Amino acid sequence: MTATPPTTTPPEAPSPADPSPLTPRRRMLILVSAVVLLAVVGALAFVRASSRADEKNHARAGGPAVSHGEVTLAPDGGGRRLVFRNMAWGPFRDELATVPADAPDGPRTASGVKCLRFHSAGGTGICLQAEAGAVQESYRAVVLDSHLKKIADRPLAGIPTRARVSPGGHLVAWTVFVGGDSYAGTDFSTRTSLLDLRTGKYDASLEDFTIRKDGETYRTADVNFWGVTFAADEKTFYATLATGGHTYLVRGDLAERTVTTLRENLECPSLSPDGTRLVFKKRVPGLSADAPWRLYLLDLASMKETPLAEERSVDDQVVWSDDRTVVYSLPGDFGADLYSLPADGSGAPARLMPSALAPAFLG
Amino acid sequence: MYVADSRANNAPAVLPESQAVAPGIRPGRRAALAPTVLALGTVSLITDVSSEMVTAVLPLYLVAGLGLSPLGFGLLDGVYNGVSALVRLTGGHLGDRFGRHKALAGIGYGLSALCKPLLLLAHTLPAIGAVLALDRTGKGLRTAPRDALISLAAAPEDRGRAFGVHRAMDTAGALIGPILAFLILRGAAGGYDAVFTVSACVAALGVLVLVLFVPGRRAVPAPGAEPVSLRASLGLLRRRDLRRISLGALLLGLCTVSDAFVFLLLQRATGIADRWFALLPLGTAAAFFLLALPLGRLADRVGRRRVFLGGHLALLLVYGLLLAGGGHPALPYAVLLLHGGFYAATDGVLMAEAAGAVPEEHRGGGLALVQTGQALARFAASLGFGAAWTLWGARPALAVAAVLLAAAVACCVRLRPADA
Numbered sequence: 151m152t153a154t155p156p157t158t159t160p161p162e163a164p165s166p167a168d169p170s171p172l173t174p175r176r177r178m179l180i181l182v183s184a185v186v187l188l189a190v191v192g193a194l195a196f197v198r199a200s201s202r203a204d205e206k207n208h209a210r211a212g213g214p215a216v217s218h219g220e221v222t223l224a225p226d227g228g229g230r231r232l233v234f235r236n237m238a239w240g241p242f243r244d245e246l247a248t249v250p251a252d253a254p255d256g257p258r259t260a261s262g263v264k265c266l267r268f269h270s271a272g273g274t275g276i277c278l279q280a281e282a283g284a285v286q287e288s289y290r291a292v293v294l295d296s297h298l299k300k301i302a303d304r305p306l307a308g309i310p311t312r313a314r315v316s317p318g319g320h321l322v323a324w325t326v327f328v329g330g331d332s333y334a335g336t337d338f339s340t341r342t343s344l345l346d347l348r349t350g351k352y353d354a355s356l357e358d359f360t361i362r363k364d365g366e367t368y369r370t371a372d373v374n375f376w377g378v379t380f381a382a383d384e385k386t387f388y389a390t391l392a393t394g395g396h397t398y399l400v401r402g403d404l405a406e407r408t409v410t411t412l413r414e415n416l417e418c419p420s421l422s423p424d425g426t427r428l429v430f431k432k433r434v435p436g437l438s439a440d441a442p443w444r445l446y447l448l449d450l451a452s453m454k455e456t457p458l459a460e461e462r463s464v465d466d467q468v469v470w471s472d473d474r475t476v477v478y479s480l481p482g483d484f485g486a487d488l489y490s491l492p493a494d495g496s497g498a499p500a501r502l503m504p505s506a507l508a509p510a511f512l513g
Numbered sequence: 514m515y516v517a518d519s520r521a522n523n524a525p526a527v528l529p530e531s532q533a534v535a536p537g538i539r540p541g542r543r544a545a546l547a548p549t550v551l552a553l554g555t556v557s558l559i560t561d562v563s564s565e566m567v568t569a570v571l572p573l574y575l576v577a578g579l580g581l582s583p584l585g586f587g588l589l590d591g592v593y594n595g596v597s598a599l600v601r602l603t604g605g606h607l608g609d610r611f612g613r614h615k616a617l618a619g620i621g622y623g624l625s626a627l628c629k630p631l632l633l634l635a636h637t638l639p640a641i642g643a644v645l646a647l648d649r650t651g652k653g654l655r656t657a658p659r660d661a662l663i664s665l666a667a668a669p670e671d672r673g674r675a676f677g678v679h680r681a682m683d684t685a686g687a688l689i690g691p692i693l694a695f696l697i698l699r700g701a702a703g704g705y706d707a708v709f710t711v712s713a714c715v716a717a718l719g720v721l722v723l724v725l726f727v728p729g730r731r732a733v734p735a736p737g738a739e740p741v742s743l744r745a746s747l748g749l750l751r752r753r754d755l756r757r758i759s760l761g762a763l764l765l766g767l768c769t770v771s772d773a774f775v776f777l778l779l780q781r782a783t784g785i786a787d788r789w790f791a792l793l794p795l796g797t798a799a800a801f802f803l804l805a806l807p808l809g810r811l812a813d814r815v816g817r818r819r820v821f822l823g824g825h826l827a828l829l830l831v832y833g834l835l836l837a838g839g840g841h842p843a844l845p846y847a848v849l850l851l852h853g854g855f856y857a858a859t860d861g862v863l864m865a866e867a868a869g870a871v872p873e874e875h876r877g878g879g880l881a882l883v884q885t886g887q888a889l890a891r892f893a894a895s896l897g898f899g900a901a902w903t904l905w906g907a908r909p910a911l912a913v914a915a916v917l918l919a920a921a922v923a924c925c926v927r928l929r930p931a932d933a
Contacts, residue, residue, distance in 0.1 A: 177725045184721050188714035195711060196697060199704025206703075266577075287573075287695070307790050309576045327576050328790070370903035371777065440637030465581065481580050 209240030214258055214505065216242040221261035223270045223512060224296035230513045235265050237485030238505040251511065254503040263298050267310040270510040272319020274347065278310030291324050293347065304352065307341050312467050316380035320348050323378035342375040342389065346404065356389065359402065362410040377418035377467050381425050388428060390417045413453065418467035426450055429468050429476050429493055447493055456495040471511045479507050549666035550675045552726040553659060554682035559719035560622060561683055563629065565690025566712040570698065574705045581638055597653045598885045605657030605881025609741040614658035614877055615729045621655025622720045629713035633706055657881035662727065664868035664876055672868055673817055676861030677809020684802040688795065746878035754870035755879060759886045761925045762863055765825050766890030768918035770898050775831065775852060778911060782838040783845050793849065800853020808857045817866035824858025825922050827851045832915040836908065
């Protein structure tokens with residue numbers, strides 16, 4: 151096509167600038183060979199991934215011994231113990247399993263109940279699990295009694311990331327990660343839900359609570375909550391609020407349906423059993439963007455922060471194994487490993503057990 | 514195959530517009546669709562399958578595959594919208610300047626195809642963010658040259674149909690991609706690498722179809738023809754018709770509430786269960802897919818400007834329905850149908866109309882100008898709507914958007930071309 155009107159277009163002839171030596175037949179030949187080649191590459195990738203997935207169903211030599219058995223969430227059922235998601239390869243992968251608290255490296259007893267995220271307290275468990283759907287995987291939050299029987303469930307809008315039960319076992323909360331709906335999927339958001347087992351009252355999204363920020367009511371579409379932790383009074387909770395590119399610690403009141411901002415740059419708080427301190431992950435300036443978090447302690451009376459003695463970036467909501475120690479996960483060779491660390495900034499992290507995630511200390 | 518090789522081998526790659534229609538076409542009976550349009554539609558379909566496969570599994574990959582939690586934070590920030598606008602203008606202008614829309618589109622598709630294997634290597638959030646930015650750069654670069662190719666391949670009176678076919682095929686790809694991705698993950702649990710590899714293969718196929726079946730360089734410029742300068746490209750806005758179209762698109766773009774807000778408001782208005790929330794964009798896409806061709810043809814018959822404005826009336830109806838709310842079970846369907854109809858009546862139709870106001874040698878740059886103006890206006894609208902929501906709450910913000918949109922449509926009706 152030329153810049154001049156079509157009437158002055160030179161006679162139709164192959165343009166010298168366009169060699170275009172390909173006959174239609176040759177083009178089809180190239181296309182068909184390319185389709186075959188690309189299909190083979192794609193199929194090989196699929197077969198490789200599928201056999202790798204299958205490999206995970208076979209126990210690995212040197213891995214922890216796991217056998218099927220009874221797992222109970224009852225506070226007095228079988229002494230001080232850990233219940234967690236077993237990540238070890240083999241037939242019991244992803245099942246809730248238990249070990250005695252004094253023998254975390256010992257043989258595991260698996261329950262047959264699969265969970266992606268889990269927490270338990272006061273004889274109640276929350277299990278966020280995957281369900282195979284027609285076109286895509288969907289997720290469900292299941293509340294378990296002490297015998298791992300379902301007592302309530304709710305569909306989830308996204309991928310599970312956090313789950314918590316209140317110390318008395320009456321409140322459960324979970325956070326899912328909702329994928330972006332824009333091109334290239336870059337807009338991620340979270341949804342945090344709360345369920346009161348005493349009344350059956352269900353809040354599908356904490357975003358419906360009234361937000362008090364800097365003394366005023368705060369309203370915006372750009373609000374995300376995650377990482378709830380409950381106090382022993384069974385109505386107060388703490389959580390992370392993100393808005394305008396900043397994160398805040400909020401204290402929530404279930405009776406008033408309010409959350410109040412307390413402090414900036416604080417994520418995934420976890421309240422100590424005595425209710426006086428929080429351990430949380432803090433985005434520390436100057437760290438690399440792919441490992442930006444460090445664990446910190448916050449004393450709620452003085453609002454003083456203390457860094458904990460973990461040098462690695464931790465992306466987890468810790469659990470307290472007692473009033474002085476926290477436990478958290480770090481990426482491991484087979485999923486994730488659990489580490490324990492003094493909660494006062496002293497000492498050093500120690501590996502508690504391999505191939506485990508989402509622990510709860512019971513009994 | 515989609516691509517009919519009916520053209521004689523020695524025909525020029527792209528016919529001048531006046532000759533693109535076979536002689537003897539009676540009114541009411543349409544010429545066959547240009548093979549180039551089908552080829553470009555096929556490229557877009559394949560490419561969208563590839564990119565939507567990645568989009569669909571990316572959140573799962575980040576959380577379950579890599580164990581990351583980019584909670585509440587976007588991977589790309591607003592600054593990137595500005596960069597993307599520049600890239601788009603550059604792509605349009607360079608295509609004009611060297612007379613090589615196909616080469617520019619090829620680079621754009623190629624860049625995005627390259628990103629898929631790169632995802633296999635990127636394991637951290639910043640690295641993945643960088644790959645996504647590169648992917649978007651490719652998309653920005655290719656959009657205007659591709660639309661220029663479509664407009665140049667179709668007869669002027671058939672442009673609405675040509676863009677309709679292209680957008681329908683494009684959207685079909687977006688519907689197929691997520692299904693393919695989840696079939697792979699079902700067969701191979703945790704096989705994100707397989708999803709990315711298959712996506713890369715699909716993208717490579719898209720580039721190949723472009724290279725093989727989309728005619729390349731246009732005829733040599735006539736002796737003495739001025740090369741297309743940047744100044745001439747920007748000077749396009751001095752043309753009254755193009756200025757009118759750009760201004761209209763800009764004005765209406767400023768009143769367009771972004772998809773994410775529409776879906777959020779729809780959920781609030783109807784109380785749709787969370788589990789269906791992720792399917793709302795698919796509803797809009799399905800309506801877009803079904804309506805793109807019929808509305809493109811309608812635009813050819815009754816006027817593209819009318820259909821474009823009509824599309825915004827559909828959007829106004831969406832706002833109205835969202836404001837009215839109520840628990841009628843048909844409400845979500847009506848909203849999604851109208852919302853998809855809005856896209857079908859505006860996206861390709863705007864390009865079809867703008868093409869008529871830009872001379873052939875400036876086609877890429879001219880279309881890029883209109884697209885960029887609209888995209889920036891929509892981005893500004895999205896920021897403005899977010900701020901209004903914070904200040905006044907969701908419903909007042911939507912009511913204001915509705916009033917503004919009605920005023921903008923009325924304004925555009927008055928701003929009609931001299932010959933109408």
